[in-house]
Amino acid sequence: xxxxxxxxxxxxxxxxxxxxxxxxxxxxxxxxxxxxxxxxxxxxxxxxxxxxxxxxxxxxxxxxxxxxxxxxxxxxxxxxxxxxxxxxxxxxxxxxxxxxxxxxxx
Amino acid sequence: xxxxxxxxxxxxxxxxxxxxxxxxxxxxxxxxxxxxxxxxxxxxxxxxxxxxxxxxxxxxxxxxxxxxxxxxxxxxxxxxxxxxxxxxxxxxxxxxxxxxxxxxxxxxxxxxxxxxxxxxxxxxxxxxxxxxxxxxxxxxxxxxxxxxxxxxxxxxxxxxxxxxxxxxxxxxxxxxxxxxxxxxxxxxxxxxxxxxxxxxxxxxxxxxxxxxxxxxxxxxxxxxxxxxxxxxxxxxxxxxxxxxxxxx
Numbered sequence: 001x002x003x004x005x006x007x008x009x010x011x012x013x014x015x016x017x018x019x020x021x022x023x024x025x026x027x028x029x030x031x032x033x034x035x036x037x038x039x040x041x042x043x044x045x046x047x048x049x050x051x052x053x054x055x056x057x058x059x060x061x062x063x064x065x066x067x068x069x070x071x072x073x074x075x076x077x078x079x080x081x082x083x084x085x086x087x088x089x090x091x092x093x094x095x096x097x098x099x100x101x102x103x104x105x106x
Numbered sequence: 107x108x109x110x111x112x113x114x115x116x117x118x119x120x121x122x123x124x125x126x127x128x129x130x131x132x133x134x135x136x137x138x139x140x141x142x143x144x145x146x147x148x149x150x151x152x153x154x155x156x157x158x159x160x161x162x163x164x165x166x167x168x169x170x171x172x173x174x175x176x177x178x179x180x181x182x183x184x185x186x187x188x189x190x191x192x193x194x195x196x197x198x199x200x201x202x203x204x205x206x207x208x209x210x211x212x213x214x215x216x217x218x219x220x221x222x223x224x225x226x227x228x229x230x231x232x233x234x235x236x237x238x239x240x241x242x243x244x245x246x247x248x249x250x251x252x253x254x255x256x257x258x259x260x261x262x263x264x265x266x267x268x269x270x271x272x273x274x275x276x277x278x279x280x281x282x283x284x285x286x287x288x289x290x291x292x293x294x295x296x297x298x299x300x301x302x303x304x305x306x307x308x309x310x311x312x313x314x315x316x317x318x319x320x321x322x323x324x325x326x327x328x329x330x331x332x333x334x335x336x337x338x339x340x341x342x343x344x345x346x347x348x349x350x351x352x353x354x
Contacts (some may be wrong), residue, residue, distance in 0.1 A: 006169045013213065014275035016176050020206075023183040030187065035237065039186050039199055042230065046206050049222075053215045058278075062308040066316075068218055069309065072225055073320045077327035079230045083115060083237045087137035089339065090241055098227060 012016045012052040023048035034089065034096040045075045115170070172212060178205030192238045196231060203227040216302040 027040030034069055047070045056064025090096050178201055185198025203226040273319035298304050309317060 006166055006171075008172045009172050011276045011278060012172060012176075013209065014278055016179065016209070018200075018271040018275055019180055019268075020183055022264070022271070023187060026264070027183075027187045035192060035234065035241070036186065036195060039195065039234070042201070042226070043183055043186065043200070045202060046203070046222075046226070048107070049218075050209065050213075053213045053218060055208055057213045057215070062300070063312065065215055065218055065305045066309045066313045068215070069305065070313070070316050070320055073324065074220075076225055076230060077323050078186055079233060080218065080327050080331045081334070083233055084335035086121045086237060087240060087335045089315065096241060096285065 009086050010054055011059050015052065016050060019046045019048040020044075020050065030101050032097050034086045035083075037098065038079065038086070041082075042075060042079065045071060045078075115174075166210070175205045175208040175212075178202070179209065181272060191233070192241075196234050199234070200227050200231050203231070216300050216301045217305045218300070285333075 024043030024047060025097065026039040027043065028037050031037060031040070049071055050067045052064040052071070056068075086096055089101065093100070178204075182198040182202025182205060186195045186202070189195045189198065193274070203222065207222040207227070208218045210216075210222055
């Protein structure tokens with residue numbers, strides 16, 4: 001037990017990333033507000049970044065840092081377009097509840 | 107709850123202090139000081155020598171910091187899932203991102219840590235706050251309704267997934283412990299690992315095409331965001347509570 005608490009190693013970082021990813025999955029699956037779903041996606045991307053950096057550190061290879069940088073840029077683009085879609089949806093129907101967006105169902 | 111947290115923190119700190127007072131012969135200088143030579147050069151070398159590797163060490167203070175930032179990260183993320191108030195969720199997200207940035211710093215990813223703070227906690231979260239302010243609608247029901255059976259099955263599935271992931275990730279070992287630890291610290295260039303210079307060199311040597319593709323992607327995203335968010339008809343802005351000029 002003391003070993004787990006005080007001897008922080010790579011496993012700690014990986015498990016933390018996994019927990020973060022699962023919380024993001026939970027936000028996407030459970031919540032119905034489109035904004036919270038976008039935030040869950042951001043959390044998952046961050047968890048993936050943390051895994052990349054941990055493995056990069058573990059192997060002593062900097063390619064993981066480059067990859068994480070590119071992931072951050074793609075996440076920024078994704079957030080801007082996603083929020084634009086949320087604003088456009090809100091313009092039309094005055095709420096952003098994803099359970100009520102059923103026009104494309106038929 | 108707060109009292110318990112303070113108690114645990116002070117216990118950690120006391121343990122770390124006792125540990126720091128113990129004689130530590132193991133913390134040797136990775137770069138041996140030159141034999142002989144003038145003292146100024148020796149001081150220079152000692153100053154330039156990379157700091158000790160703390161990720162895989164038994165440093166109590168480092169463990170305390172790791173748990174602190176991990177709690178910050180996970181707590182902020184849980185805040186996002188559970189809060190009904192959207193602004194509270196965004197603030198939890200900011201705290202989570204700051205904790206992640208500190209965790210990156212522990213992984214010797216200094217540049218990525220600063221980028222994380224600037225891009226996520228700075229830019230993306232401001233964007234989220236903007237949109238929340240535009241929407242300005244409290245959520246009626248934060249959680250999708252589901253039956254008792256669905257809850258039980260979902261909970262069991264989540265527990266199984268968590269268990270398998272933790273069991274898998276906990277067993278991960280560095281490929282070659284000596285090499286992995288040696289890469290960032292024990293070489294004369296070790297203290298540059300993960301800095302702007304190192305990451306930039308790697309980015310522009312191997313990742314030049316993705317870099318250029320990212321610039322095009324960002325341009326497309328900016329144009330696409332403006333094209334999507336602008337009102338379709340003139341005068342649509344005036345009917346609702348959306349401030350005029352939004353999206354132009």
